[in-house]
Amino acid sequence: MRKLTILVLGLAVGACNHSSQPANQHQAASADSVLYSDIVRAVTDSLQQFPQQHALFYRRGLLLFNTHPDMALKDFEQAAKLDSSNTDYWACAGEAALVAGNHATAAQLFTRALQTSPNYPFLQYKLATAMVEMKQYASADSLADLLPKSGEGADQAFYLKARIAVDHKDTVATIRYLRQAMTVAGDHPEYDALMELADLLSTQRHPDALQYYVQAWKLDSTNAEPMYYAGRFQEQMQQQDAAIASYRKCVVSDPGYEAPYMALGDIYRNNKNWKDAYTFYNMAVKTAPTDALAYYQRALSQEQLGKKDMALEDYIKASSFRKDYKEAKEAIKRLSK
Structure with a gap:
């Protein structure tokens, strides 16, 4: 949480x-x-x-x-x-x-x-x-x-009560107070409170989680994090097309944010669409050039596309960035035969 x-x-x-x-x-x-x-x-x-x-x-x-x-x-x-x-x-x-x-x-x-x-x-x-x-x-x-329970600063009372509920591990009360805070805050809710509420609702698979992620994103459309978690929630709810759309919004909001590239690559990999999977894993590598997992997934895509020499290079890079990367080492042995 x-x-x-x-x-x-x-x-x-x-x-x-x-x-x-x-x-x-x-x-x-x-x-x-x-x-x-x-x-x-x-x-x-x-x-x-x-x-x-x-x-x-x-x-x-x-x-x-x-x-x-x-x-x-x-x-x-x-x-x-x-x-x-x-x-x-x-x-x-x-x-x-x-x-x-x-x-x-x-x-x-x-x-x-x-x-x-x-x-x-x-x-x-x-x-x-x-x-x-x-x-x-x-x-x-x-x-x-x-x-005050209305007007400027009215949300603060509910934020306080939500924090107390968090410390008491009372999820139901936390959600109730955060919802009340969002209601009285109007167009100016706190970002962290929105994300906390959305996360809590997401763990319960409650459909309202999505609206709070979107609301958090609208506070600053250059911050891709809320839409990334919206996409994660949509995947959880088996809404793959909607998740893809959310991840693509992330890419537009912040091209330097690696997570949505990896998420899109994972979707296409799971669908055996190796060409598109490679495209997004490749973007992930460019965004995070020391991420072992990104290199491994790009290598896996290239191997499935028949580009074994390029795959081997990426497996080696993955292994260099994570010394205990068992799967990468096994792939290196497999392709070195």
Whole structure:
């Protein structure tokens, strides 16, 4: 089952005015080298002259957040100490603690942020997120009940409840809450939540899985992953023509994505259509030139088409990329006779 990651989406967008990506890239560089890197140096120099300027600590925290959330946390906390009434400072400190994996500290900081802005749904949501990470499910669920059930952010309450249900291994409740989240999110659902819901329904062979895969694809038609899984589901449901169409959409969306080429090759191989199988396995090899399986399948297609010399070359390549590839080694022996 896909890991439900909906609770860490939108990091600090609402509270920090700074879009970010998951930041788990803790570099080995020393603190000084980071603080005096090209992008941060100017703010660090300014802080040497104006150490009481909370806005400078906040600005440097934003610059550090993506790559060094632990260092950003210190700057956000310092900014908050200098200006304890500023909600953004406490909120960003909580976000940095959450990303750095310090969930207890995150809960404390989001609580402080809520003291400056009571009943702010975004902060309630983030505090509940930290509580879920600490497995304080009752408190998190109570906070989820405080979130609005309509309008902007209404889906967050259901995402929280879905995450709690996941942790309790309650698939029925997870699906129910994710469906509710999709309903209130309207045209702006979370990608990971859509994919999680589609995956859960797919395992149950429920036909609604397809609509959620398609909806996830429509969020970004250059992302081929949803249509690939749609094709997998359609194959599972014995809808081969529909699966082929989905895989072909993948190829158009992202020509560099190997998986649909392999899937199409497998369909044609299973149908003994070796010419078309070769075409797609060949594309897979070009897309992923170190994939042993792609070379093996292309070799198998070439062998069936009577191109044994070319097949042998590919079997050898497959074996070179996977040293323990028993089937490839057996094929090499067979064609070397």
